[in-house]
Amino acid sequence: xxxxxxxxxxxxxxxxxxxxxxxxxxxxxxxxxxxxxxxxxxxxxxxxxxxxxxxxxxxxxxxxxxxxxxxxxxxxxxxxxxxxxxxxxxxxxxxxxxxxxxxxxxxxxxxxxxxxxxxxxxxxxxxxxxxxxxxxxxxxxxxxxxxxxxxxxxxxxxxxxxxxxxxxxxxxxxxxxxxxxxxxxxxxxxxxxxxxxxxxxxxxxxxxxxxxxxxxxxxxxxxxxxxxxxxxxxxxxxxxxxxx
Amino acid sequence: xxxxxxxxxxxxxxxxxxxxxxxxxxxxxxxxxxxxxxxxxxxxxxxxxxxxxxxxxxxxxxxxxxxxxxxxxxxxxxxxxxxxxxxxxxxxxxxxxxxxxxxxxxxxxxxxxxxxxxxxxxxxxxxxxxxxxxxxxxxxxxxxxxxxxxxxxxxxxxxxxxxxxxxxxxxxxxxxxxxxxxxxxxxxxxxxxxxxxxxxxxxxxxxxxxxxxxxxxxxxxxxxxxxxxxxxxxxxxxxxxxxxxxxxxxxxxxxxxxxxxxxxxxxxxxxxxxxxxxxx
Numbered sequence: 001x002x003x004x005x006x007x008x009x010x011x012x013x014x015x016x017x018x019x020x021x022x023x024x025x026x027x028x029x030x031x032x033x034x035x036x037x038x039x040x041x042x043x044x045x046x047x048x049x050x051x052x053x054x055x056x057x058x059x060x061x062x063x064x065x066x067x068x069x070x071x072x073x074x075x076x077x078x079x080x081x082x083x084x085x086x087x088x089x090x091x092x093x094x095x096x097x098x099x100x101x102x103x104x105x106x107x108x109x110x111x112x113x114x115x116x117x118x119x120x121x122x123x124x125x126x127x128x129x130x131x132x133x134x135x136x137x138x139x140x141x142x143x144x145x146x147x148x149x150x151x152x153x154x155x156x157x158x159x160x161x162x163x164x165x166x167x168x169x170x171x172x173x174x175x176x177x178x179x180x181x182x183x184x185x186x187x188x189x190x191x192x193x194x195x196x197x198x199x200x201x202x203x204x205x206x207x208x209x210x211x212x213x214x215x216x217x218x219x220x221x222x223x224x225x226x227x228x229x230x231x232x233x234x235x236x237x238x239x240x241x242x243x244x
Numbered sequence: 245x246x247x248x249x250x251x252x253x254x255x256x257x258x259x260x261x262x263x264x265x266x267x268x269x270x271x272x273x274x275x276x277x278x279x280x281x282x283x284x285x286x287x288x289x290x291x292x293x294x295x296x297x298x299x300x301x302x303x304x305x306x307x308x309x310x311x312x313x314x315x316x317x318x319x320x321x322x323x324x325x326x327x328x329x330x331x332x333x334x335x336x337x338x339x340x341x342x343x344x345x346x347x348x349x350x351x352x353x354x355x356x357x358x359x360x361x362x363x364x365x366x367x368x369x370x371x372x373x374x375x376x377x378x379x380x381x382x383x384x385x386x387x388x389x390x391x392x393x394x395x396x397x398x399x400x401x402x403x404x405x406x407x408x409x410x411x412x413x414x415x416x417x418x419x420x421x422x423x424x425x426x427x428x429x430x431x432x433x434x435x436x437x438x439x440x441x442x443x444x445x446x447x448x449x450x451x452x453x454x455x456x457x458x459x460x461x462x463x464x465x466x467x468x469x470x471x472x473x474x475x476x477x478x479x480x481x482x483x484x485x486x487x488x489x490x491x492x493x494x495x496x497x498x499x500x501x502x503x504x505x506x507x508x509x510x511x512x513x514x515x516x517x518x519x520x521x522x523x524x
Contacts (some may be wrong), residue, residue, distance in 0.1 A: 007345040011334040084328040088389075091292050092345040093317040242291055243313075 002094040006102025010075075011109070025067055025114040029121055031060050036181065046181050049212055052241025056122045056129065057208035058180030060115050061142060065200055067114030068143040073150035075164050078243075080154065096240040100151060104235060107147025109139070114137055135212040141224045142203040148231030155238035163196055174200040179208075199227040206225060245270050246291065246430065251300035253452075260286040262452040264300070265394060268430060268445070270396075273423045274417070275443030276432045276508060281352045283452040284432035285325060287292050288401045292322045305306060305396060319348070323394035325402040326434075327382040329376040335385050337367055346393035355390075360388040364418060380411035387418060391427070398422065400431040400501050404438060416442060436511045446510065450518050464508045472496055474503035483512060 014021070031207075037052040071131035080086040091101055122129065149170075157163045178200035184192055195201055202220035209215040248294040253261040253421040255430055268274045276284045289295035291302060293313050302309040304316045326454025329338050338483065343353035361367045362453040364384040374382065390398055403419065404412040419442055423429055434492055439461050440445050448456040448463070456463055477481050485508060486492040492505045 001345070002272045002345060005341060006343075009333075009341045010329070012337065013330065016332055083325070083331075086331050087294060087322075087324060087328055089343065089345065091317055091320070091322055092342075093347075094345055195255050234262060243296070 002092075002098035002106065003101035006089065006094075006099060007105045007109075010102070010106040013109070014106075019111070019112070022117060025063070025117055026121065028066075029063055029118040029213075032059050033121065033125055033136045047208075052125060053127050053212060054183075055181065056127055056206070058204050058212045059122075060118050060139070060211075061200060061204040062096030062175045062180045063118050063209045064115040064139055065146045065174065065203070066171065068107045068111030068146040069150040069153075070167070071150070071153065072103055072147050073154045073163060073167070076103060076151060077157060077160060081160065083157070085100045090243050096236050099239045100148075100236040103151045104147045104232060106224060107150050107177075108143040111143030111147060112139065113154075115143070129211045130213070132210055134216045135207060137139075138203060138206040138210060138221075138224065141228055142200075142207075144180075145199060145224065145228040145231055147205075148228065148235045151235035152231060152238050155235065155242055174198055179204045197223075199224065200222035202227075245303075245305060246428070247301075247303040248287075248291075249301040249303075250303060251287070251290060252298050253283075253295060254298045255289060260452050261290070261297075262455055262489055264449075264452075266447060266454065266457070268428065271423075271426055273419070273429045273442060273444050274431070275446045276430070276442075276449055276461040277434070277436070277439040277514075278432075278449035279434055282434075282449045283408045284434075284449060285401055286450070288324075288399050288430070288453075291315060292320055292399055294381055318393070319395060320397045320399060320406060321388040321390035321393065322399045323383075323386045323401065323403060325405060327379070327386060329374045329377075329382055329389070330384060332373065333443070334360065334371050334373055335377070336370040338385060339389055342389050342392045344385050356392060360391055363391075363421075366412075367441050367472060380407055380414065383407060383411075383415060385420065387415075387422075391422070395427075397428045397430065400429060402432055402434070404433070404435065412438075427445075428432070436509055439510055446524075447512060448510070448517065450514075453524060455517050456513065459465055460510060463510060467513050468510060469508055471512050472505050473509045474501045476501065483515065485516065493499075 014142040032055070037055050076086065153163060153166050157166060162184065177195050178198050180200070184195050188194060202223040206217060206224065207222045209217060248266040253258065254364070264287065273434065276287060278284050286295060290297045293309065293316060304321050307319070308315045313314040339357040339360065340353055340473050343356065348356065358475065361370050364387060366381060366384060366388070367410060367486055369377070369381065374385065374405055377385065388401070390499045400419065404415050407466055416438070419429060431442070444459060446458070446460050446463060449455050464517050470486045470488065470489050472484045472492045484495060489505060496503050
């Protein structure tokens with residue numbers, strides 16, 4: 001119930017900035033699709049499909065990660081450090097689990113919205129996608145997972161600068177390396193092992209296989225579940241440490 | 245009732261609050277007076293579960309804060325020094341979401357929010373976004389928010405800081421009204437007149453130490469109810485304290501400098517006890 005209150009409050013505030021959110025979240029995917037998709041896409045093949053077809057699931061997964069993480073981490077960090085509005089939640093008789101759920105769902109909601117925008121845009125590029133339950137499940141898990149990481153980061157990081165550094169060193173490398181723009185199969189073994197263990201690799205692999213072939217990897221699904229739980233537990237622990 | 249036993253808070257090498265013992269009774273209007281950096285906000289932070297003490301025990305209405313923070317949170321309300329309202333929400337919605345966090349029903353929230361907005365004189369601003377509010381309006385809404393869930397103890401951290409004299413007096417009236425309505429109020433301030441005007445009991449704090457604790461009159465009597473103030477030949481301000489005006493006049497007769505005899509205030513006490521002014 002408290003989680004719903006927190007989520008709802010964030011949603012009421014979000015309504016005021018929704019146009020800004022939509023326009024800013026359309027810029028990157030449009031650029032990627034235009035430059036890499038239209039520019040390179042028709043002449044290239046990757047993983048047995050055109051590069052544009054290969055690219056779209058990758059862009060959906062990186063968008064879901066970026067929008068979920070930033071959608072909550074930045075807001076919560078500012079609310080905690082600058083506006084101090086988080087103090088109201090901190091001194092309220094609310095369990096840390098409810099606080100975490102409220103904020104994680106907020107970030108996940110933003111991630112889902114941004115991802116749907118990419119899907120809408122991708123239809124204009126005339127790519128046939130197989131939208132199925134596995135894809136939506138992966139999308140939701142990815143958003144929930146990175147929102148959990150966002151809440152954790154917002155709670156432990158003490159300055160806005162450190163939060164952008166966290167994003168630079170953790171989120172940015174995953175954006176480009178985790179099978180979003182190219183297949184990881186041809187990477188050197190050591191690098192491949194590291195990259196294939198990262199959460200976004202599993203997310204983009206699952207999205208690609210479900211969207212293009214209607215297939216699913218239980219191994220990657222298991223990995224996503226483990227990462228989701230791990231980030232959520234870290235978020236709850238960080239909230240508890242802050243005094244809830 | 246609020247009881248602090250040996251409360252200490254250390255931040256790395258800085259001891260912000262040092263071995264603080266304090267008892268504040270039910271229905272009391274208590275003021276913690278001291279300069280910036282004295283440890284007032286840290287003390288409020290510890291009492292409201294925002295900061296964990298390094299040592300000591302806090303009991304609020306019989307609950308041990310370290311063991312039963314959730315129960316303590318239901319008993320208290322906080323209007324912090326910083327205006328931490330949600331600027332993207334209306335005044336009504338700021339109160340509404342606060343009520344929801346304290347598990348109030350929709351009907352109760354509506355009734356209480358309407359009542360409190362009238363109480364703080366903001367009924368006509370219920371549906372205005374907080375970002376359009378003046379500092380004084382935000383401060384009044386902050387107090388309304390803190391009262392929303394009917395706490396038995398209200399913490400006001402520097403409730404009039406940064407406000408013009410007219411708005412400050414409006415907030416003072418509001419504090420007096422809340423006190424008359426039976427709310428226990430614990431406020432911090434660095435304004436002498438605020439502590440003198442409002443508080444039944446005052447704790448003077450400096451460098452994390454509680455250096456005096458009594459009613460404003462008792463504190464002033466300790467140093468002398470009358471102050472003789474004059475500049476010596478080197479331009480230094482000299483203050484001498486006397487139990488009666490007659491004794492102060494007697495002393496003044498021997499002075500060749502201009503002087504002033506007046507009733508002592510808490511700032512005189514503070515200077516006498518610490519050797520420096522509150523605003524230094």
